[in-house]
Structures are given as C-alpha cells and as structure tokens.
Amino acid sequence: MTPLVFFAVVTAALLHAVWNALVKGGADKRLNMAAVVIGHLPLAILALFLVPAPDPVSYPYLLAGTALHFGYQWFLLGSYKIGDLTQVYPIARGVAPLLVAAVSLIFLGVELSLMEVLAIVTIAAGILSISLVRGADGLRNGKATAMALTTGCFIASYSLVDGMGARAGGSAVGYYAWLGIANAVIFAVFMAATTPKVLSDLFVKGKKVFFIGGSASFVAYSLVMWAFTQSPIALVTALRETSIIFALLIGVLWMGERLSLGKVVSTMITLLGVILLRATRP
Numbered sequence: 536m537t538p539l540v541f542f543a544v545v546t547a548a549l550l551h552a553v554w555n556a557l558v559k560g561g562a563d564k565r566l567n568m569a570a571v572v573i574g575h576l577p578l579a580i581l582a583l584f585l586v587p588a589p590d591p592v593s594y595p596y597l598l599a600g601t602a603l604h605f606g607y608q609w610f611l612l613g614s615y616k617i618g619d620l621t622q623v624y625p626i627a628r629g630v631a632p633l634l635v636a637a638v639s640l641i642f643l644g645v646e647l648s649l650m651e652v653l654a655i656v657t658i659a660a661g662i663l664s665i666s667l668v669r670g671a672d673g674l675r676n677g678k679a680t681a682m683a684l685t686t687g688c689f690i691a692s693y694s695l696v697d698g699m700g701a702r703a704g705g706s707a708v709g710y711y712a713w714l715g716i717a718n719a720v721i722f723a724v725f726m727a728a729t730t731p732k733v734l735s736d737l738f739v740k741g742k743k744v745f746f747i748g749g750s751a752s753f754v755a756y757s758l759v760m761w762a763f764t765q766s767p768i769a770l771v772t773a774l775r776e777t778s779i780i781f782a783l784l785i786g787v788l789w790m791g792e793r794l795s796l797g798k799v800v801s802t803m804i805t806l807l808g809v810i811l812l813r814a815t816r817p
Contacts, residue, residue: 536766536774541813543758544774550755552781554748556789563740567748568612569733570741572722574749575715582712589704589713596700597710601717603693608722610686614679625779626680629663630687632773635694639769647769654811655773661805662779665798694772698763707760715753774812780805
C-alpha cells in the first residue's frame with residue numbers, strides 16, 4: 536500500500552467517524568441516517584458532470600452493491616432499536632475485515648503476505664475488543680449480537696462487490712456516484728413508505744446532517760472506492776475500519792465520554808495493526 540493510498544484511506548476513516556458521530560449524536564437516529572444517505576445526492580450529481588461514467592460491464596456490481604448498501608443501512612437502523620450500538624457495532628466493524636480477507640484469500644486468489652494478514656487480524660482484534668470494553672450487556676443480548684454480525688456480513692459483502700465493481704467500471708468516483716444516487720433514491724422511497732415524517736423533517740431538523748454528514752460520507756467512500764482500485768480490497772477494508780478510533784476520540788473530546796484504560800488498550804492494539812499494515816509492501 537503506497538503512502539498516498541494509506542493516507543487517503545485514513546482520511547476516509549476520519550470522515551466516516553464524523554458522519555457516524557452526527558448520526559449517533561442526534562435524538563432521531565432514523566432522521567439522521569436518512570439525512571446522510573440522501574445527503575449523497577448533491578455531490579453524487581455533481582460528480583456525474585466531472586468524472587467519466589462507469590463502464591457497462593460494472594452494472595451487475597452496481598445493482599448488487601446498491602442492494603447490499605441498503606441491507607447494511609436497514610440492519611444498522613435495526614441495531615439502534617434493540618441494543619446499544621456503541622457496544623455491538625464494533626463487532627460488525629471488526630468482523631468485516633476478517634471476512635473480506637478470508638474471501639479474498641480463499642475464493643478470489645488474492646495473495647497477501649504474512650505481515651499483511653497479521654496486520655488485518657490485529658486491527659480486527661483491536662476493534663472487536665472495543666465491544667468488550669464498552670460493556671458486556673450488548674454481548675449478552677443475543678439478538679443485538681446477531682444483528683451486529685449480520686451487519687458485518689453486509690459490510691464485507693458490499694466492500695468486495697464495490698471493490699470489484701470500481702475496478703471493472705474504470706472510474707471509481709463515477710461508479711460510486713451512480714451507486715450513491717441509486718441508494719439515496721431507494722432509501723428515500725423506503726422512508727416515504729415506512730416513516731414519511733422523516734422526509735418532511737429532512738430540511739428542517741436534518742439540514743446540518745444532510746449537508747455535512749452526507750458530504751463527508753460521500754467523500755469518504757469515494758476515497759475508499761479509489762483505494763480499492765489501487766490496493767488489495769482486504770487491506771483497504773481493514774484500514775478503513777480504524778474509523779472507530781476516530782469515533783472514540785470524538786466521543787471523548789467532544790461528547791464527554793469517559794476515557795478508560797480498556798479503551799486505551801483497545802486503541803493501541805488497533806494502532807499496532809495500522810503500523811504493521813504501513814510497514815508492509817509499498
């Protein structure tokens with residue numbers, strides 16, 4: 536992984552943490568999630584005029600990716616309903632890199648060095664340990680844990696599909712612009728059918744999240760999509776999930792969350808994985 540790709544993914548991780556903090560920090564999680572997803576539209580539409588359209592060979596990936604992103608968002612909202620997301624969501628973020636690495640090695644024939652595999656496992660272990668640090672209640676909630684694991688499967692699935700789609704499409708940002716528009720439209724239809732008040736409140740109560748969170752999310756994943764075309768998907772996915780470190784820092788510095796020894800240890804394990812990843816091949 537070259538320095539440029541490394542820092543692009545780290546920037547994406549920071550932006551990912553920012554929009555997640557906006558969603559978690561608001562009283563209406565459903566409204567905030569809708570604002571982020573639908574908030575992709577301004578930059579996605581602008582991108583249509585600035586970057587090439589994806590090659591038609593990537594259309595099957597686009598369709599599959601759109602479905603998987605919606606599934607991820609649906610299960611994410613479900614996790615908010617039945618458990619403390621700050622306890623169970625790290626399970627999803629930690630499981631995803633392991634699944635992507637396993638599929639890449641076993642089924643896609645991707646070659647990873649021993650150091651790269653060790654880096655991925657270390658990052659995943661650090662992220663998973665955060666769920667233990669932040670409280671055992673979420674882990675004793677079997678349904679919430681199952682939702683977290685399912686969410687992790689969706690994250691791994693759309694990462695693999697999007698990575699292959701971006702490569703096939705020949706234009707990473709163009710590919711994600713199309714995907715972002717399709718996902719936003721489907722999510723808006725879903726909200727209109729299930730919670731129409733969300734759409735009516737979007738530009739009243741959710742304006743800040745729409746513009747800031749939506750833009751941060753679109754730029755973050757556009758960077759990740761580009762990185763997918765430059766480095767193995769497994770490495771990019773693992774590094775992207777370090778966004779949870781930034782989320783913890785935001786929680787401590789701006790939301791008044793307590794910094795415990797356990798959180799520090801979990802963060803240090805994850806950072807060790809990042810150092811190992813950076814020390815791998817250029």
